Amino acid sequence: MLSDLRKLRTFGECGKGVKRRAFTDADIEARRWLASRMADAGLTVHVDPVGNVFGIPDGATNSILVGSHSDTQPEGGWLDGALGVIVGLEVARASREAGGPPIACVSFQDEEGRFSTLTGSRVWTGVLSLADADQLRDADGVSFAEERKKAALIGPVGEVPADWFRTFLELHIEQGPILDTAGERIGVVRDIVGIRGERISFIGDQNHAGTTPMQLRRDAFQGLVRFTDDLNTRLREIVGLATVWTIGHVTLHPNAASVIPGRVDFSIQWRDPSDELLQRMREVVHQTASATAQGMGLEWQTSDYSAIPATQCDPTIVAALERAAMTAVPNGWRPITSGALHDAANVSRLMPMGMLFVPSINGISHNFDEDTAADDLVLGAETFALAINLLTN
Amino acid sequence: MLSDLRKLRTFGECGKGVKRRAFTDADIEARRWLASRMADAGLTVHVDPVGNVFGIPDGATNSILVGSHSDTQPEGGWLDGALGVIVGLEVARASREAGGPPIACVSFQDEEGRFSTLTGSRVWTGVLSLADADQLRDADGVSFAEERKKAALIGPVGEVPADWFRTFLELHIEQGPILDTAGERIGVVRDIVGIRGERISFIGDQNHAGTTPMQLRRDAFQGLVRFTDDLNTRLREIVGLATVWTIGHVTLHPNAASVIPGRVDFSIQWRDPSDELLQRMREVVHQTASATAQGMGLEWQTSDYSAIPATQCDPTIVAALERAAMTAVPNGWRPITSGALHDAANVSRLMPMGMLFVPSINGISHNFDEDTAADDLVLGAETFALAINLLTN
Numbered sequence: 171m172l173s174d175l176r177k178l179r180t181f182g183e184c185g186k187g188v189k190r191r192a193f194t195d196a197d198i199e200a201r202r203w204l205a206s207r208m209a210d211a212g213l214t215v216h217v218d219p220v221g222n223v224f225g226i227p228d229g230a231t232n233s234i235l236v237g238s239h240s241d242t243q244p245e246g247g248w249l250d251g252a253l254g255v256i257v258g259l260e261v262a263r264a265s266r267e268a269g270g271p272p273i274a275c276v277s278f279q280d281e282e283g284r285f286s287t288l289t290g291s292r293v294w295t296g297v298l299s300l301a302d303a304d305q306l307r308d309a310d311g312v313s314f315a316e317e318r319k320k321a322a323l324i325g326p327v328g329e330v331p332a333d334w335f336r337t338f339l340e341l342h343i344e345q346g347p348i349l350d351t352a353g354e355r356i357g358v359v360r361d362i363v364g365i366r367g368e369r370i371s372f373i374g375d376q377n378h379a380g381t382t383p384m385q386l387r388r389d390a391f392q393g394l395v396r397f398t399d400d401l402n403t404r405l406r407e408i409v410g411l412a413t414v415w416t417i418g419h420v421t422l423h424p425n426a427a428s429v430i431p432g433r434v435d436f437s438i439q440w441r442d443p444s445d446e447l448l449q450r451m452r453e454v455v456h457q458t459a460s461a462t463a464q465g466m467g468l469e470w471q472t473s474d475y476s477a478i479p480a481t482q483c484d485p486t487i488v489a490a491l492e493r494a495a496m497t498a499v500p501n502g503w504r505p506i507t508s509g510a511l512h513d514a515a516n517v518s519r520l521m522p523m524g525m526l527f528v529p530s531i532n533g534i535s536h537n538f539d540e541d542t543a544a545d546d547l548v549l550g551a552e553t554f555a556l557a558i559n560l561l562t563n
Numbered sequence: 564m565l566s567d568l569r570k571l572r573t574f575g576e577c578g579k580g581v582k583r584r585a586f587t588d589a590d591i592e593a594r595r596w597l598a599s600r601m602a603d604a605g606l607t608v609h610v611d612p613v614g615n616v617f618g619i620p621d622g623a624t625n626s627i628l629v630g631s632h633s634d635t636q637p638e639g640g641w642l643d644g645a646l647g648v649i650v651g652l653e654v655a656r657a658s659r660e661a662g663g664p665p666i667a668c669v670s671f672q673d674e675e676g677r678f679s680t681l682t683g684s685r686v687w688t689g690v691l692s693l694a695d696a697d698q699l700r701d702a703d704g705v706s707f708a709e710e711r712k713k714a715a716l717i718g719p720v721g722e723v724p725a726d727w728f729r730t731f732l733e734l735h736i737e738q739g740p741i742l743d744t745a746g747e748r749i750g751v752v753r754d755i756v757g758i759r760g761e762r763i764s765f766i767g768d769q770n771h772a773g774t775t776p777m778q779l780r781r782d783a784f785q786g787l788v789r790f791t792d793d794l795n796t797r798l799r800e801i802v803g804l805a806t807v808w809t810i811g812h813v814t815l816h817p818n819a820a821s822v823i824p825g826r827v828d829f830s831i832q833w834r835d836p837s838d839e840l841l842q843r844m845r846e847v848v849h850q851t852a853s854a855t856a857q858g859m860g861l862e863w864q865t866s867d868y869s870a871i872p873a874t875q876c877d878p879t880i881v882a883a884l885e886r887a888a889m890t891a892v893p894n895g896w897r898p899i900t901s902g903a904l905h906d907a908a909n910v911s912r913l914m915p916m917g918m919l920f921v922p923s924i925n926g927i928s929h930n931f932d933e934d935t936a937a938d939d940l941v942l943g944a945e946t947f948a949l950a951i952n953l954l955t956n
Binding site: 344345346347348351363365367377378379380381382383384386389391392394395396398399402411412413414415416417418419420421422425426427428429430431437439441508509510511533535536 | 737738739740741744756758760770771772773774775776777779782784785787788789791792795804805806807808809810811812813814815818819820821822823824830832834901902903904926928929
């Protein structure tokens with residue numbers, strides 16, 4: 171498994187990291203190699219119309235599907251997605267060699283959003299229609315419809331019906347600091363956060379920073395400061411341990427040292443495994459924006475609201491993963507919420523789903539420095555395999 | 564006077580405003596027209612090497628110099644600078660016609676900073692050497708050295724020694740809302756603010772906005788929010804009524820909705836007529852930045868500190884302007900601090916200086932909508948002339 175994982179790293183390798191954006195030469199070559207390894211393992215390769223690559227045991231109509239994605243961020247780490255794909259290949263291969271239950275493996279395409287978020291698994295699960303996906307373009311204007319023709323370079327293209335599979339499992343690096351900070355080695359994913367985001371603007375008066383007295387200003391940036399401070403206070407009263415909220419994008423107008431900002435546009439995003447809490451948070455965001463605007467003589471606007479629902483992992487699978495973790499590393503695991511989205515969230519619409527995390531050193535991901543101790547990679551794979559045994563026996 | 568003021572507006576007129584950037588065709592044509600009006604008034608036109616245009620009574624070696632600038636912002640109002648230039652022409656003309664004291668007038672060049680701030684008066688007063696000015700380039704890379712050759716298009720170019728003049732007076736629109744808000748018609752300028760500015764950065768950890776728990780974040784934007792809030796509280800304890808401070812420019816890195824900001828760079832600028840208070844404020848800015856960084860686990864940096872000293876108007880001139888205002892509009896004037904820089908601040912290094920303000924409707928300036936009631940323009944000119952009488956009799 172480690173040998174295959176290191177081999178996958180060579181496609182698009184760049185320093186300690188990888189550049190393997192969906193449908194680039196490195197990605198297509200990696201998928202061709204994956205297909206060959208699936209065939210070597212005795213699996214039949216199926217490539218669907220968007221470039222998702224499946225390795226399926228002959229004759230099986232009720233397999234466990236295991237996998238993740240092998241495309242990367244523009245400057246990605248070597249394990250994000252890759253680990254889950256190779257462990258999928260490994261357990262499918264090992265089960266076949268050992269005469270175990272039928273296990274299929276998959277590498278989804280464009281999880282990292284060259285065209286949109288989780289494009290491959292969204293199309294495969296019907297969340298996004300192929301016709302709509304074909305309208306997508308990347309940042310350079312290249313169309314998905316054109317790029318996905320490269321699927322044929324990987325292998326024979328055809329539909330892969332979801333009802334060939336009964337369960338989906340994904341092993342992934344945590345991409346956060348929780349396990350590493352706690353010195354723990356396994357996270358059993360209970361749920362995947364829902365995400366809400368919107369764009370908010372405060373509008374005041376753009377004025378000369380020298381001639382406008384403090385008491386006559388309507389400074390949009392000062393509105394953002396009061397909003398943020400008040401929002402932090404109000405949210406802390408209602409949120410849970412897994413809740414996060416972020417103001418990551420701010421644009422001032424005109425953004426000049428000598429001019430009082432007349433307008434600020436900013437994004438706010440919040441995540442939690444409870445859709446009910448996410449809705450309540452939105453009300454608090456709006457109440458706080460409204461109170462800030464009223465208190466400071468500003469106007470406010472909101473736009474571009476987006477909502478991705480939270481996902482619960484299947485309780486039976488969670489129980490099996492917890493039993494496996496308890497066996498593998500009794501005092502070194504915890505139940506965990508995934509703060510990042512994964513292909514598993516889409517697949518859970520069609521079949522029971524479970525996920526397992528291994529630690530990310532210093533919580534680093536989406537970065538060339540992303541890494542996980544080799545022992546933890548192996549322990550993750552072993553725990554994963556143990557859980558599959560528990561689920562199939 | 565109003566006729567000349569409206570005529571000047573026609574050079575570069577654009578809607579209600581004016582586009583008359585230094586050394587553009589509109590500016591040079593306006594300066595040629597001004598020179599012709601100076602000559603019509605019996606004054607001798609002198610153009611200095613940077614395009615400042617003087618109208619000087621023959622034989623006078625001890626004139627009062629009156630004026631401002633006739634160049635504008637890229638999108639400027641019709642009165643900013645223009646009013647002071649035309650009132651300078653008017654009082655020089657009227658005094659000559661009435662056999663009064665020798666009065667010279669001037670339009671300084673590039674006050675509005677095509678090449679740098681107050682370029683023309685800075686060179687004329689020796690604050691900036693001509694050699695250094697010649698190194699300046701505008702935003703398009705055009706050099707000052709090249710553009711100032713156009714001075715010869717206005718009239719004969721030669722040095723204009725400062726010791727030809729004994730006093731400098733400037734009438735200007737307030738460019739702020741104080742007089743307009745109070746319903747007052749004249750502001751007697753006591754002082755011109757000093758300006759301090761610097762660039763500050765908070766540096767934290769750039770991280771995934773989903774997988775990084777709130778308590779493990781080092782969010783640079785949240786640092787800016789706490790800094791701004793604390794700074795407002797601390798500064799309010801030490802500042803005066805005329806003090807202002809502004810955060811007008813903010814840049815987040817990487818400035819993406821799904822990423823915790825790892826760095827924020829921002830400008831902070833503060834103004835007050837007391838250099839001592841300005842220095843004390845800088846200490847508070849640094850103390851607050853340091854305390855914020857320490858409290859939130861961030862690093863902080865400062866760079867690009869700039870300091871323009873405060874300027875006091877001459878007490879004798881202030882007293883004359885106040886007596887004139889008291890006569891002209893007993894209950895409709897106030898002493899005022901200029902929150903904006905003016906050519907007068909540079910000239911005050913060489914001779915006693917005084918300034919008078921008229922109201923800006925709604926405090927608007929550097930904008931096509933800039934305006935002042937015609938009655939206020941006339942009252943300003945009359946009060947100004949009355950003060951000159953008081954100073955010369």
